[in-house]
Amino acid sequence: MDQLKLANQICFPVYAASRLIIREYQPHLDKIGITYPQYLVLLVLWENDGMAVNDIAHKLILNTNTVTPLLKRMETLGLVSRIRSEEDERKVIVRLTAKGSEMKVEAAHIPFSLMADISPDELKMEELLAMKNKLEEWIEFLKRKG
Amino acid sequence: MDQLKLANQICFPVYAASRLIIREYQPHLDKIGITYPQYLVLLVLWENDGMAVNDIAHKLILNTNTVTPLLKRMETLGLVSRIRSEEDERKVIVRLTAKGSEMKVEAAHIPFSLMADISPDELKMEELLAMKNKLEEWIEFLKRKG
């Protein structure tokens, strides 16, 4: 094997898998009218409502200049409210609306449907979990050095 | 266990890792003036010059409506030529220009630099290779069903 190309060989599969997985999410998310990044924001807020823009960006490892317009679109959809904090007027606090909260019920089936969609018989659950753990280890490293 | 928690999602680490890795490529690619998807197209053409748009898209698991404008930008940069095939006038054959070919020399160091950047001591080479193999197995499954 050509060791020189190891980096390319390891990085392309991550990039390709990411897009393929998001493609699998899409039909499920279409039914409730949101995108994958919007779904991620909802996951974060369902777990801890009322976060600042920066905290959401940090959770999702995204830049704030990606998250700000994303949240504006979600505000237009009626999923969240964006209200400037009174204690610190630099911060904008993002809260779920009733619609945004209630969408959790509609989305409850998605992780289960997804696992059925994306988990091949050849790849056992333990293998996926092992890969998840290795990726998270890797992400922590990349975040520290970035 | 709450399935709707970010930490419990298997797909988010793949999505996040993909972006973090591309961020690591960026400074290296900036030096030669291309983006990560453009670099992938060059990798494909360096290996097999003179491919149709569709074949490049298939190799990169991208839609042609992503690849067409990508190739047009690369044509503007003087990296490739796009010439309609004479045997089959539906096809557009993409070939490296002299500049595109020669860029292989400038890019030769990137896989080395990248491995130094992205490979933490905690994650051994064999573990990265094992993850690569699992991801490729997964990708094959997702491609088949998509």
Added chain:
DNA sequence: TATATTTGTATCGTGCACGATATAATGAAA
């Protein structure tokens, strides 16, 4: 041969994703 279907590429619109930059609020230092 005429018609229908498939194939290959391109166009359009929307939504990320991010570097560069701007701006106001906060906090620290002189």
Added chain:
DNA sequence: TTTCATTATATCGTGCACGATACAAATATA
């Protein structure tokens, strides 16, 4: 308290990424 650096968010421009759609060339079918 004035000045300076930092923090939090927003704006702008460029480049993907993809669904929907269009269209011409090639192929299959009647």
